[in-house]
Amino acid sequence: ATVVSWRVNNQEQLFVSKQAIFDGKRAIRGGIPVVFPQFGEWSTGPQHGFARICRWELKKPPERLPTGDVEAMFQLLDNEFTRSMWNYPFSLTYRLILREKELHFNISVYNPGAETLSFTFLLHTYFKVPDVRRCQITGMRGCTYIDKTREGALYQEHRDVVTVNEWTDRIYQNTPLEHIITNVVSGRKMRMQKYNLVDTVVWNPWVEKAKEIPDFGEEEFPNLVCVEAGHVSSPVILPPGTVFEASQILQVM
Ligand SMILES: O=P(O)(O)OC[C@H]1O[C@@H](O)[C@H](O)[C@@H](O)[C@@H]1O
Secondary structure, three states, X not given: OOEOOOEEOOEEOEOEOOOOXXXXXXXXXXXXXXXXXXXXXXXXXXXXEOHHHOOOEEEEEEEEOOOOOEEEEEXXXXXXXXXXXXXXXXXXXXXXXXXXXXXXXXXXXXXXXXXXXXXXXXXXXXXXXXXXXXXXXXXXXXXXXXXXXXXXXXXXXXXXXXXXXXXXXEEEOOOOOEEEEOOOHHHOOEEEEEEOOOEEEEEEOHHHHHHOOOOOOOOOHHHEEEEEEEEEEEEEEEOOOOEEEEEEEEEEO
8 A cells, every 4th residue: 555656747746766676575665655553663573664565455446436536445454464563453544535636645543452552653755856955845943853863863943944955864743734845846836734643754865875775776865855744753542442543635736
């Protein structure tokens, strides 16, 4: 259930590395992988959890709704593989709705078990851009951020817009419901709206870190900016029998 392509006016909006591997075992380098139940390093499983390396069930194949929108639904349930890393029952439902210039993502995590679940969640969106150095991201002014390029030190953002001119790996906390990213494909703007996803990660490996990523070309870094809506700086605590719901809307402006 990794979205690997989204075209608006026949123009691709998502970055996927030329070296991405589609073997169904590793995470795909680009598009929009789902990060669950762990953002970042994980002592009992792979970085960013198992959801991006599992085969999800297609619950509802793409179908045109009366409105003209197209809807598809995916589901991931716990299984032997997920239980080997995280021994809990869960049901993850992922509903995608495609509109003319929008893509909607609706996530729900249900806890059918008797124990409380604790997890982090994130949509790892790789936007395709002509040159990341010319992009501006709004909405972070005043927010604190964890800077993973500086051993996780905590800072406060003072800029009206965030720009990316070097290796960047930041978790912005308690960000507003909306970000605008300028200068994406065709010089347009991208609007990101998010609900119940309180944090926003901004990532670009830049040239040196790019060399350390096997499924990524070192010359590709100017062509992506990851702006990732998530619930990651504190875990979601989900008591038995309850549901966590979150969503994201991407819109080409
Ligand atoms: O190489 P991965 O596992 O797909 O992760 C890519 C990046 O994902 C970002 O979300 C993280 O903040 C970075 O620390 C990480 O390097």
